[in-house]
Amino acid sequence: MEQVLAVLPEAVGELIMQLPEERKERIEEIRFRLLKPLELIINGRPEFLLAGDGPYIIQPEDGVQLLNKLSRYSLYALEEELKRGYITIKGGHRVGLAGKVITEKGEVKAIRDIGSYNIRIARQKIGSADRLVSRLYEDGHWLNTLIVGAPQTGKTTLLRDLARTASAGCRTKNIPSSKVGIVDERSEIAGSVKGIPQFVLGERVDVLDACPKAEGMMMMIRSMSPEVLIVDEIGRKEDVDAILEAMNAGVQMMMTVHGYSLEEALRRPAIFPLAEMKLFDRYVELTRTGRPGTVQGVYDRDRKPLPMEKRSSSL
Amino acid sequence: MSWLGAVCIFISTTWIGFELAKKVRERPKQLRQLKVGLQSLEAEIMYGLIPLDEAFLHLSRQLSGPVAEFFLHAGKSLEASVSSVQEAWENGLSHLSAASSFKKEEIEILRQFGATLGRHDRENQQKQIRLALAHLERELAEANEAQLKHEKMYKSLGILLGLLIIILLV
Numbered sequence: 001m002e003q004v005l006a007v008l009p010e011a012v013g014e015l016i017m018q019l020p021e022e023r024k025e026r027i028e029e030i031r032f033r034l035l036k037p038l039e040l041i042i043n044g045r046p047e048f049l050l051a052g053d054g055p056y057i058i059q060p061e062d063g064v065q066l067l068n069k070l071s072r073y074s075l076y077a078l079e080e081e082l083k084r085g086y087i088t089i090k091g092g093h094r095v096g097l098a099g100k101v102i103t104e105k106g107e108v109k110a111i112r113d114i115g116s117y118n119i120r121i122a123r124q125k126i127g128s129a130d131r132l133v134s135r136l137y138e139d140g141h142w143l144n145t146l147i148v149g150a151p152q153t154g155k156t157t158l159l160r161d162l163a164r165t166a167s168a169g170c171r172t173k174n175i176p177s178s179k180v181g182i183v184d185e186r187s188e189i190a191g192s193v194k195g196i197p198q199f200v201l202g203e204r205v206d207v208l209d210a211c212p213k214a215e216g217m218m219m220m221i222r223s224m225s226p227e228v229l230i231v232d233e234i235g236r237k238e239d240v241d242a243i244l245e246a247m248n249a250g251v252q253m254m255m256t257v258h259g260y261s262l263e264e265a266l267r268r269p270a271i272f273p274l275a276e277m278k279l280f281d282r283y284v285e286l287t288r289t290g291r292p293g294t295v296q297g298v299y300d301r302d303r304k305p306l307p308m309e310k311r312s313s314s315l
Numbered sequence: 316m317s318w319l320g321a322v323c324i325f326i327s328t329t330w331i332g333f334e335l336a337k338k339v340r341e342r343p344k345q346l347r348q349l350k351v352g353l354q355s356l357e358a359e360i361m362y363g364l365i366p367l368d369e370a371f372l373h374l375s376r377q378l379s380g381p382v383a384e385f386f387l388h389a390g391k392s393l394e395a396s397v398s399s400v401q402e403a404w405e406n407g408l409s410h411l412s413a414a415s416s417f418k419k420e421e422i423e424i425l426r427q428f429g430a431t432l433g434r435h436d437r438e439n440q441q442k443q444i445r446l447a448l449a450h451l452e453r454e455l456a457e458a459n460e461a462q463l464k465h466e467k468m469y470k471s472l473g474i475l476l477g478l479l480i481i482i483l484l485v
Contacts, residue, residue, distance in 0.1 A: 071433070072367065073433045074365075074366040076360055079364070
């Protein structure tokens with residue numbers, strides 16, 4: 001949280017500091033919209049902070065200050081980020097941007113005149129994958145796993161913890177550590193800043209930061225010989241080819257896909273062929289009933305539910 | 316007693332002459348340093364994408380003399396989180412104009428350049444640096460010429476002026 005407070009304009013930072021501790025802990029997003037009230041998402045619900053008699057309105061100077069601090073006063077250093085539409089800051093938090101988009105030859109060149117900022121607070125839940133581990137590890141290797149969930153259900157958090165578990169190993173469950181490759185297209189899994197992961201990921205993790213998934217998976221297989229390969233948010237045609245290639249090269253894969261249910265996710269044209277070929281050994285379905293990270297169920301290759309260690313666990 | 320006064324006058328005028336000559340001699344040297352500094356800054360921005368505070372501190376280590384101190388000042392002020400680059404740059408400039416042999420023109424070039432720093436993408440940033448470098452190039456040519464013309468003159472003028480005053484007073 002300190003890393004986030006460090007980039008916020010002072011007035012906003014002070015308002016947030018006034019929140020009670022347990023609510024501060026639960027902030028998921030801080031949203032800036034110029035000349036609109038400051039919005040916080042706490043526990044999945046929007047909340048507007050009061051300053052004086054009305055809600056705190058974001059002034060243009062607040063935006064300028066935020067951008068200055070994000071870029072350390074050097075806009076040119078954010079060129080690549082302004083093209084992608086988000087900035088990863090220390091601590092692995094991400095700041096999404098919206099505004100006027102400048103295009104060149106049909107490609108996005110940069111976002112200028114930024115009107116909205118969305119600061120997504122990243123929280124690592126070490127141990128959130130513990131209960132799933134014995135379902136996802138079998139006969140001395142990790143199983144090809146697909147994690148399905150809607151936005152904000154904790155897919156990436158779970159994936160990150162699986163990556164950590166795979167790289168660190170698990171002595172109590174007799175799992176040795178493996179070489180883990182992460183293709184982190186959106187800098188969300190490892191949250192790298194200048195190539196250094198901001199999350200605890202164990203000792204044996206190699207991260208290709210901000211690399212397109214399909215290409216990144218091939219690069220990893222060719223040069224880094226991972227035992228477990230981790231990617232986020234698959235869904236495009238070219239991803240599927242790379243996944244097939246990787247699985248046939250004997251690399252175990254863990255990945256996430258957007259979907260409100262397993263059925264729905266498997267209907268997606270890019271995922272359907274993979275499921276048909278029974279390439280995934282395990283499916284993990286997440287729902288957002290109450291807290292993010294609630295496991296709805298774990299399914300085997302034929303999509304039959306597997307018994308959980310305990311009743312549907314909250315991560 | 317009068318001899319002592321004469322010696323005092325002679326020493327002080329000579330010293331003033333040498334000081335002026337030093338200023339004329341130092342200016343092209345410092346201008347060259349400044350040009351190297353801006354060129355390095357261009358590399359830091361274009362190829363390193365290094366934020367300004369870090370870049371300034373790098374530069375202060377590479378360079379020497381008042382120009383290095385200028386970048387150190389600006390970098391330190393940025394780190395201490397002033398409200399804008401311009402403010403940090405101004406902090407550095409007020410220090411630089413006192414410590415260096417630069418003329419008003421050079422300080423003005425730097426001031427205008429500083430107003431553009433950190434506000435543009437790489438391409439435009441590079442254009443601004445090139446522009447400032449072109450201006451400094453012109454100043455450097457002028458400073459070199461001034462050194463050739465005036466350095467010796469200031470020295471001898473100091474000595475001769477001292478002698479003149481002594482002769483008039485004796």
